[in-house]
Amino acid sequence: MRSAIRNAVMTTTATSVLLGGIAAAVTPASAVGSAGCTRNDRNHSVWGPNLEWPAIRTGPGVAYKKKGQLDSAGEFWVECSAKNKYGNRWYYGKSLSSGSYGMKGWVAASWF
Structure with missing residues (x-):
């Protein structure tokens, strides 16, 4: 049971990190003065x-x-x-x- 929960948490964390990186790459360019x-x-x-x-x-x-x-x-x-x-x-x-x-x-x- 603990192994299944640990795997689910690790998968969720990895997916969040991956999606965060994709979102940062797609975000419009930052401000330029x-x-x-x-x-x-x-x-x-x-x-x-x-x-x-x-x-x-x-x-x-x-x-x-x-x-x-x-x-x-x-x-x-x-x-x-x-x-x-x-x-x-x-x-x-x-x-x-x-x-x-x-x-x-x-x-x-x-x-x-």
Whole structure:
């Protein structure tokens, strides 16, 4: 009886460890600040398109977590930029939109 319980506990523990490792491997990339930039684009603002609300993300790509969004026709202060592994340029900076004012993050340059 004890042997069966011990085997069940060991199997459950091993499965939990394995699934935890898989979950960590599938989890979206962690946050990337301005250290991820490859080009200095300081001192200019860009405005989002009308009737669109571009996502502000934790890193340069859609695999990164969405932090918030710019308002329609919202202003974004660009500090720097980088291209992701697909060759798409992403701006890093700060939202000057009323709904997300002061939020720092990454927005796809294709929105502007």
